[in-house]
Amino acid sequence: MDSMQKANSTNIYIIITAAVIIGLAGVFVRFLDEIWGHGFLFTSLSNIILIIGILIALKGVFSILKA
Helix, strand or coil, X not given: CCHHHHHCCHHHHHHHHHHHHXXXXXXXHHHCHHHHCCHHHHHHHHHHHHHHHHXXXXXXXXXXXXX
């Protein structure tokens, strides 16, 4: 497979889209603190979700760069 075709593979962009959705979920969890309180719980949970989203996005970006 040509490197340009591999870099433009749909699977890579699905991974990046999923990472963005996970990141948005992390931002949403951060704002749940205003509704229910428990600041440390929601802040910690949102940070973990955001880190997972960042790692998945980096995996997709490095897959493009490796191609």
